[in-house]
Amino acid sequence: MLMHLSFFIFAPISTIILWILAKDKDSRANIHGKNIVNAFISYNIYAIIMVVVPMSLLTGMAMMEVDRNTRRVMQEAERDADKMMEQINKDVEKMMRDFSP
Numbered sequence: 001m002l003m004h005l006s007f008f009i010f011a012p013i014s015t016i017i018l019w020i021l022a023k024d025k026d027s028r029a030n031i032h033g034k035n036i037v038n039a040f041i042s043y044n045i046y047a048i049i050m051v052v053v054p055m056s057l058l059t060g061m062a063m064m065e066v067d068r069n070t071r072r073v074m075q076e077a078e079r080d081a082d083k084m085m086e087q088i089n090k091d092v093e094k095m096m097r098d099f100s101p
Helices: 002-007 012-022 027-099
Strands: none
Touching: 012 027
C-alpha cells in the first residue's frame, strides 16, 4: 500500500526504492513493485506517444502551409518579374526607334 501511495505523492523513485528494499522480504511486495514500475514505464510511453504524434502532425501541417505560401509568393514574384521584363523590353524598343537614324 505504501508503494502505491508513494508513487502518486512523492515520486516514482521512492516507489522503486521501497520495492528494492522489500522485494526479497515479501513476495507480494515484489509483485506490487513490479506492477507499479511497469505502470510507470507504460504511462511514460503513452505520454510520449500522445505528445510526439500530435506535435509531429501539427508540425507537418504547419510546414505544408509554409510551403504553400512560399510557392504562392514565388509565383507572384515570377509574374511581377515577367511584367517588368516586358516593360523593359518595350522601353528599349521605343528608345531604339526614337534614337535610330
